[in-house]
Amino acid sequence: MKLVSFEYQGRPGWGIAEEQGLRDMSAALPGIASLKALLAADALDAAREAAASAPSLAMDAVTLLPVIPDPSKIICCGLNYDEHRIESNNPERGHPTLFVRFADSQAAHGARVEHPPETTKLDYEAELAVVIGHGGRRIARDAAWSHVAGYACYNDISVRDWQKHSSQMTPGKNFPTTGSFGPWLVTRDEIDDLASLAIRSRLNGKVMQDAHLGDMIFDIPQLIEYISTFTPLSPGDVILTGTPGGVGLRRDPPVFMKPGDRIEVEIEKIGLLANPIV
Structure with a gap:
């Protein structure tokens, strides 16, 4: 469904x-x-x-509306593709790099993403969103899939200069309408081989990111096991699984979104998420 x-x-x-x-x-x-x-x-x-x-x-x-307009938690994993980790000059880590996004920062498929006047560095990040179906605490890795309801496209848009104000990414990840989530939730039973699926972003029709979900450093069962150890997961909670390489900040020269642009996130067999920048 x-x-x-x-x-x-x-x-x-x-x-x-x-x-x-x-x-x-x-x-x-x-x-x-x-x-x-x-x-x-x-x-x-x-x-x-x-x-x-x-x-x-x-x-x-x-x-x-955003697929889940009011999740209790949106937990995001950064630096979860090697290409992005390397382009960002970050070392390998033994645990996921996590931060949070607020539910009221989200936007729906087709909704206008507002370019904040406080920045000139609005960046795209194509991601797979995992939506929790069955909640739990200290979920074992081999039981993790049974807690997943399904998947959606997400654009975890970054206000890069605000993200870089300190070592904490929260300010740059929570401007209004910067969490685009949609167009729908594809239930887990519809997807046979998640790792083989392509994930891409396109800015004004040009491919900017192109990878496969199997390229993640920490896969979905690892993320669920780790996250549920320190916080209970509830139905409707959202886990963002990281973005591949090719973000605008790391291009030469950098490429940032501006008013009038159209940004798309597409994940094979899951959907196409598109938003205009205003």
Whole structure:
């Protein structure tokens, strides 16, 4: 399934994306108000069963929201591809480099990403988002996949100068609308071989990043095991798994996004996330 969060005629909802539009599952299952609630209720099978009788909506009749608009946690892994680690002049590390993003910094597929007036260094970062289905604490690596609901595209946009103000990346990772998340959540059962999938970013149609998810230094089970050791994971929590090499800051000359640009993140079999910069 491809699960979306949206707003329709002033009300938030969630649904299942199809070729001709979407099924309004918030109308079919009124007791489940959001994707996060769906995951907390462990009701993916119920959604599949109810989809055929759910009302249909045209995609252009709704306003998409970030896949999970209100996750309890967004935990991001930096420097998780060797090419990016090397271009950033960082040494190898024995543990993931982690930081947090706030839920209210997110934007949906198609939404305008606002270029902050405080910077000239707005940078793209194509990433795979992993959404937690079953929560837990101290999750063993060999059990990690059973805690994953599915995957989405994410653009973990960086305000580079604010990111570099200190050793902590939080200010440069939390300007409003800089966490683009969408267009949908592809459930885990839809993907057979995640590691083989290509991940790319394109700026105004030009490929800027091009890698495979199998190039990660710390894979998804390692990340879930490590993160859940120090904090409980809950349904709807989001783990961002890092960006490949080719970011704008490390190009010669550097390439940063500016108003009028269009940035895309595409992950094979998962989706295409696109946003204009304004």
